[in-house]
Structure formats: structure tokens, C-alpha cells
Amino acid sequence: MKTFSVRFLTIVVCASLLCIPHYASAESDLxxxxxxAQDMSMSDKDRIVAIRALGASGDAHVSGPLIDIxxxxxxxGAIRSSAVRALSKLGTPRGEILQVLEKVYRDPLTGNNLSxxxxxxxxxxxxxxxxxxxxxxxxxxxxxxxxxxxxxxxxLQHDGAVDALVSHMENEGDPMxxxxxxxxxxxxxxxxxxxxxxxxxxxxxxxxxxxxxAIMLGKFKTFSPEARSALEAARDDASPSVRAKVKGIMQ
Amino acid sequence: MKRSTCLFSVIIIVLVIAGSGLALDRGAILYHTxxxxxxxxxxxxxxxxxxxxxxxLREVGSGHVALYIGNERIIHxxxxxxxxxxxxxxxxxxxxxxxxxxxxxxVPLNYDNPAVWSDIxxxxxxxxxxxxxxxxxxxxxxxxxxxxxDFTCVGxxxxxxxxxxxxxxxxxxTPSGYxxxxxxxxxxxxxxNCLETGFMDDTRQNSFANDVEFSQFEHPLANTLDMGxxxxxxxxxxxxxxQYLQTTxxxxxxxxxxxxxxxxxxxxxxxxxxxxxAYGSSLHPHITVxxxxxxxxxxxxxxxxxFLTAYYRYSPPLARFIADHVALRIAVRIGLVPLLGISYMxxxxxxxxxAAMLTLLAIFPFLLFYRNRKRxxxx
Numbered sequence: 001m002k003t004f005s006v007r008f009l010t011i012v013v014c015a016s017l018l019c020i021p022h023y024a025s026a027e028s029d030l031x032x033x034x035x036x037a038q039d040m041s042m043s044d045k046d047r048i049v050a051i052r053a054l055g056a057s058g059d060a061h062v063s064g065p066l067i068d069i070x071x072x073x074x075x076x077g078a079i080r081s082s083a084v085r086a087l088s089k090l091g092t093p094r095g096e097i098l099q100v101l102e103k104v105y106r107d108p109l110t111g112n113n114l115s116x117x118x119x120x121x122x123x124x125x126x127x128x129x130x131x132x133x134x135x136x137x138x139x140x141x142x143x144x145x146x147x148x149x150x151x152x153x154x155x156l157q158h159d160g161a162v163d164a165l166v167s168h169m170e171n172e173g174d175p176m177x178x179x180x181x182x183x184x185x186x187x188x189x190x191x192x193x194x195x196x197x198x199x200x201x202x203x204x205x206x207x208x209x210x211x212x213x214a215i216m217l218g219k220f221k222t223f224s225p226e227a228r229s230a231l232e233a234a235r236d237d238a239s240p241s242v243r244a245k246v247k248g249i250m251q
Numbered sequence: 252m253k254r255s256t257c258l259f260s261v262i263i264i265v266l267v268i269a270g271s272g273l274a275l276d277r278g279a280i281l282y283h284t285x286x287x288x289x290x291x292x293x294x295x296x297x298x299x300x301x302x303x304x305x306x307x308l309r310e311v312g313s314g315h316v317a318l319y320i321g322n323e324r325i326i327h328x329x330x331x332x333x334x335x336x337x338x339x340x341x342x343x344x345x346x347x348x349x350x351x352x353x354x355x356x357x358v359p360l361n362y363d364n365p366a367v368w369s370d371i372x373x374x375x376x377x378x379x380x381x382x383x384x385x386x387x388x389x390x391x392x393x394x395x396x397x398x399x400x401d402f403t404c405v406g407x408x409x410x411x412x413x414x415x416x417x418x419x420x421x422x423x424x425t426p427s428g429y430x431x432x433x434x435x436x437x438x439x440x441x442x443x444n445c446l447e448t449g450f451m452d453d454t455r456q457n458s459f460a461n462d463v464e465f466s467q468f469e470h471p472l473a474n475t476l477d478m479g480x481x482x483x484x485x486x487x488x489x490x491x492x493x494q495y496l497q498t499t500x501x502x503x504x505x506x507x508x509x510x511x512x513x514x515x516x517x518x519x520x521x522x523x524x525x526x527x528x529a530y531g532s533s534l535h536p537h538i539t540v541x542x543x544x545x546x547x548x549x550x551x552x553x554x555x556x557x558f559l560t561a562y563y564r565y566s567p568p569l570a571r572f573i574a575d576h577v578a579l580r581i582a583v584r585i586g587l588v589p590l591l592g593i594s595y596m597x598x599x600x601x602x603x604x605x606a607a608m609l610t611l612l613a614i615f616p617f618l619l620f621y622r623n624r625k626r627x628x629x630x
Contacts, residue, residue, distance in 0.1 A: 045330065048390055049391075052387075073559075074545075074556060074559035076331070077331050078329070078332070079331075081331045081332050081385075081387075082331070082387070085332075085387055112335075113331070113334045113335065113336070113384070116334075116335070116384050116385045117332060117384075117385035120384070120385035120386070144335060144381070147381055151382055175374075176374070176378060176381070179374070179378055180378065180381070180382075183378075208371055208375075208378075211375075215417075239371065240369070241369050241370075242371075
């Protein structure tokens with residue numbers, strides 16, 4: 001028994017010794033990657049590759065350098081957008097990352113495309129914690145912000161997100177945003193979303209919105225009597241495209 | 252009165268008809284070359300052969316593609332990811348100065364036929380394109396069409412057209428597949444030869460694949476640098492001109508501005524903003540000098556970066572105030588003259604020489620004063 005223990009201990013020690021250089025090397029690689037990511041004298045391409053690698057590393061320690069890059073206003077939009085994606089991929093520490101993303105979105109100096117990226121990646125992260133921000137973004141004066149907020153809310157697949165989308169549908173003036181809202185609502189399948197889609201299919205003035213409402217209703221596994229009735233009624237829709245789509249769904 | 256009203260109505264109707272007939276339709280695909288009019292396929296490819304050349308010359312002359320979404324806006328995949336911007340930023344002024352050329356716009360066949368391309372179908376295309384905004388750029392061209400969520404410019408447009416109607420729908424611009432180069436005429440294996448630029452077809456004319464997306468690509472460093480998409484142990488790339496050549500699309504008139512923008516993609520509108528506010532445009536030559544100093548020297552030193560961070564953090568309100576007051580703008584422009592001189596010297600002679608000259612300039616009055624004092628003492 002004693003011999004076995006000694007042998008076991010020897011194996012563990014040897015294995016540890018073999019692993020140390022490996023860990024040291026991995027740590028050194030990560031340090032090099034961080035250096036490249038932060039080095040403003042390097043090309044954007046090299047830095048983006050390094051930032052992406054940091055995001056994929058799974059090491060929560062790299063969140064600090066990535067947050068610094070994202071917060072640095074002298075960085076280009078390309079670099080900062082890459083940092084947003086890397087932080088989203090990294091995922092931890094979640095609270096801190098979401099806080100930084102929200103801060104960047106709210107910064108008046110943040111350009112439009114960086115804002116769109118932040119909203120999209122809040123969606124990818126299924127950030128229900130950011131529900132207030134995403135709901136608020138549905139009232140933004142920039143219609144593309146509202147569009148990306150709707151897209152992100154759809155990804156959350158959350159009751160609160162559905163409520164926000166449904167309540168903003170009525171006041172949304174841009175048909176393209178309303179069509180995206182309908183697609184987002186349809187990501188969650190429950191009686192509330194079904195009712196909202198039926199309402200859009202029956203009464204929205206824009207054919208594009210009715211067309212998307214029909215598509216999303218068609219994705220429900222079973223049709224309720226109300227949904228079937230709305231789809232039947234849409235066979236006589238004023239738009240030939242909506243009629244054709246509904247015909248395909250009902251078949 | 253009646254006649255003038257009638258004439259006015261006719262003019263309005265003619266203008267509306269003319270306007271609607273001329274407008275570039277949303278969904279149109281825009282193409283431009285790289286610098287000096289180079290575009291892989293349209294002109295001979297000049298790929299770097301050695302590692303040093305690759306590191307120095309990253310631009311391979313691939314050209315660029317964007318999707319027009321209406322209202323003078325485009326969606327395109329650039330190094331920062333998929334972005335939406337003003338159509339003037341398709342070829343920014345700085346790229347025009349480097350010889351980038353507009354190639355043209357194309358739309359799918361029968362695009363003006365509502366029975367094939369209804370208004371809703373076009374809207375669905377744009378809706379789907381807008382959903383891609385914010386996704387990453389495929390920087391090493393290993394996926395291109397979004398398989399890993401990342402796109403090249405041509406891959407994005409192809410992906411949007413192929414997938415905007417969900418499973419089984421969409422419009423296939425370029426037949427999918429890999430062209431291995433089996434010597435069948437126009438789609439001859441597009442081997443790059445470092446000694447003699449390749450891409451010759453059977454008639455020994457420089458040509459380009461026009462029937463598949465991915466063309467085989469041979470290059471001494473292709474594997475080392477992980478260039479392009481790997482398929483059956485070979486390397487393949489889908490380039491803009493392959494898509495441009497397709498007979499599934501036809502040329503259309505471009506009547507919206509597609510060049511001369513600031514190229515900011517809306518993200519860096521604030522750069523050099525105090526000076527921009529004073530000069531009224533970020534394209535002013537003096538702003539270019541300031542920007543050169545920032546990119547060449549300030550960004551590369553820790554002190555410079557500290558200055559830039561503080562500058563970008565605290566100056567925007569000041570810039571807005573300056574922009575709103577004409578007299579202040581003139582005053583700031585005058586006040587910036589010494590800084591402009593120093594910046595110009597730094598860009599022209601380098602920071603060391605500039606510092607030496609400025610030191611000499613600074614101590615010159617003291618030397619003069621010392622000499623005069625000595626003279627007075629002697630007298």
C-alpha cells in the first residue's frame with residue numbers, strides 16, 4: 001500500500017512538473033495575445049485576430065484588457081466592435097461585461113454602428129438583465145436602433161421582452177421596424193405572442209408586417225381556432241404576396 | 252390661373268415619374284475596385300509572393316461589394332464587421348484619391364417585374380440584410396458566407412440573397428461549389444504564379460471563373476497564412492468579381508452618390524472634432540495633418556494615448572459649442588495655426604528634428620537678449 005502511494009505520488013509530481021511548462025507557455029501565449037490586442041502600433045487586422053482569440057480563450061482574466069480596449073475612445077470603431085464580440089463570447093464576468101456594454105451604448109460619443117453591434121450582442125448573450133435598456137431603445141429616434149433592439153429582444157425569448165415589443169408595436173411608425181418586431185415576437189410561442197401576431201395579421205396597415213405575421217404564425221406547432229380563423233381571413237388579404245404566403249401556410 | 256395650375260401639376264407628375272424611374276432600386280449590388288483600379292479578376296492579380304511582401308502589402312486588390320438598401324444607405328461587410336452607412340462611404344474620398352474606381356451596380360434578372368420581385372419580396376431582402384448588421388468580418392476569408400457567423404463583403408451579399416426567404420427560398424446569384432481547375436476553358440484553374448500572373452484561360456487571356464463561387468487558389472504561403480477556405484486539401488476564395496460576372500444579375504443605372512464620403516462609417520465622427528468643428532469638415536487638408544500626427548505618433552506612445560483619451564473624453568461639448576458659433580470657429584482656426592505648423596513639421600521632418608528646431612526657436616530670443624546685454628556691458 002505504501003509502495004503504491006509513493007508511486008502514485010511520484011506520478012502526480014512528475015505529471016505536475018511536465019504540466020508547469022505547458023501552463024507557463026499557455027500563460028505566456030495569452031500575455032502575448034493581450035499585448036498584440038492592446039498595441040495600437042499593430043495593424044487592425046492583427047489586433048482583431050488577437051481580440052477574437054482573447055474572446056475565445058474562455059479565461060475571465062482577459063475581460064479587463066478587453067474592457068479597456070472597448071472603453072478607449074481613441075480606438076477605431078472596428079477594434080471596439082471586435083472587443084464587444086469578444087466580451088460577448090467570453091461571457092464572464094457576466095455582470096461586469098453587461099454593465100460595460102450598456103455604458104458604451106449609453107455613451108453619447110458611441111457611433112451608430114457600434115451601438116447596433118452592442119444591441120445585437122446583448123441579444124446573443126440573452127441578457128435579460130438588460131431588458132430595461134433594450135425596451136428603452138425601442139423608443140429611440142434612430143429607426144435602426146429600434147430595429148436592432150427589437151431583434152435583440154426577440155433573442156431573449158422572455159415574457160418581459162414580449163411585453164415590451166407588444167406595447168411598442170402600436171406606436172411604431174416604421175414598417176420595417178414593425179416587421180422586425182413581429183419576427184421577434186414570433187421567436188417565443190405562447191398565447192400572448194400568438195394573440196399579438198393575430199392582431200398584426202388582421203389589422204396592420206402594412207402588407208410587409210402582415211406577411212411576416214403570417215410567416216411567424218405558420219411556425220407555431222399547432223394553430224388555435226383564433227389563429228386558424230385569422231389565417232383563413234388573410235386568404236382574402238389585399239396584398240397578393242400575403243395571400244400567396246397564407247395559402248402556402250394553410251396547405 | 253387654371254392653366255398655370257395645370258402646367259404645375261404636369262411638371263410635378265413628370266418629375267415624380269422621372270424620379271421614380273431613375274432611382275437605384277433597393278437590393279442593388281454595388282461594386283468597386285481596389286486602389287489604382289485593381290480588381291482581382293477584372294485586372295491581373297498582384298498577390299505578394301514572399302512573407303515580407305505579405306506582411307507589408309496586405310491589399311490583394313480584391314475590390315469591394317455592398318448592398319444598396321434605399322435612401323442613399325448601404326450595408327456592407329468591412330473589417331469592423333457588417334455595417335450600415337451612407338452610400339457615399341462606399342468609396343470614401345480618401346480611397347478615391349488612391350485610385351479606387353466604381354465598377355457599377357447590378358440587380359437580379361427581372362428585378363423590375365413585380366410578378367417576380369414584388370415590393371414585399373424586396374422588403375424581405377432588406378429586412379434580412381438589416382438583421383446581419385453588427386456581425387463580424389471574416390478576416391482570413393476562411394468562411395466568407397457566414398457559416399461561422401462572419402462574412403466577407405461578397406459573402407455577405409451572396410448569403411443575404413440566398414437566405415432572405417428562409418429554407419428553400421432566396422435567389423442564388425452564383426452557383427455554389429468549388430472549382431478545382433480541371434482545364435475546361437474560361438474557368439481554367441486560377442493558379443497564381445509569382446513569376447507570371449496567372450488566371451489565364453485556354454486562350455491565354457486573363458480571365459476569371461464565372462460559374463462557381465469558390466475558385467482554387469494556389470499560393471506559396473496559402474497554408475502558412477491560412478489564406479482562404481480549405482476544401483479537399485486545397486485553398487479556395489470567393490471574390491467580388493466572380494459575383495459581378497454572373498449572368499443571374501444585370502447592370503443597372505447608378506443615380507445615387509456612391510463616393511466622396513468621409514469613410515467614417517459613423518463610428519468615428521468625433522475624431523479630431525475640435526478642429527473639425529472649427530474647419531467645418533473632417534476632409535479639410537489641415538485636419539488630415541492633425542490626423543497624421545495622431546495616427547503616426549500619438550497613438551503609438553503611452554503619453555500620446557493618455558492625451559488622446561483625455562481629449563476624446565472632455566472635448567466634445569467644446570466642439571459642439573464651437574460648431575454653433577461662427578466667430579469662435581474663426582478664432583479657433585487662427586489659434587490652431589501654431590499647432591498646425593508644429594504638426595506639419597512633425598509629419599515632414601519627424602518628431603526629433605521638429606523638437607530640435609522648436610528648441611532653437613525657443614532659445615533664440617534668450618541668445619539675442621544675452622548678446623545685446625553683453626554688448627551693452629562692453630560699451
